[in-house]
Amino acid sequence: MTEHDAFDLAESEETVAKGGTWRNCTLASWPGLRDAAEGNAKAFVWADEGRFKKTGTFEFNQRHAEFQPLLIDKVSASMMVKLHDALNAANQAKFEDWVGKDRGHFAALWEMTAERVTVTGFPSRG
Numbered sequence: 001m002t003e004h005d006a007f008d009l010a011e012s013e014e015t016v017a018k019g020g021t022w023r024n025c026t027l028a029s030w031p032g033l034r035d036a037a038e039g040n041a042k043a044f045v046w047a048d049e050g051r052f053k054k055t056g057t058f059e060f061n062q063r064h065a066e067f068q069p070l071l072i073d074k075v076s077a078s079m080m081v082k083l084h085d086a087l088n089a090a091n092q093a094k095f096e097d098w099v100g101k102d103r104g105h106f107a108a109l110w111e112m113t114a115e116r117v118t119v120t121g122f123p124s125r126g
Helices: 006-010 030-037 074-086 089-101 103-116
Strands: 003-005 021-023 042-045 050-052 058-060 070-072
Touching: 003 006, 006 042, 006 070, 030 042, 030 070, 030 074, 030 089, 074 089, 074 103, 089 103
Parallel strands: 003 021
Antiparallel strands: 021 058, 042 070, 050 058
């Protein structure tokens, strides 16, 4: 079975295979998102999507055979951290939990972030 490198996603998402086994993946987590905000790109996967093999590669399960790791860059992660930091303590805890819960919860956080956080130097979307 072919192993794919998650960081190849940065070059061309259309040509990279889906499903299968991937190198350089990180289980999605709040500490991982904070690290990405510091400039260390991450390729997130979630526990329900598959398993890490003894070799350290991540293998997607049948239910998630059409998935790819989600590449998280510094700008995106920084925006999410900015939203997190603006929340009260109770909502910060929920936010941190949702990062690693599953891809759907993470997507909901990203949508909230994109609606509420602006990046200086970029035109607004509205």
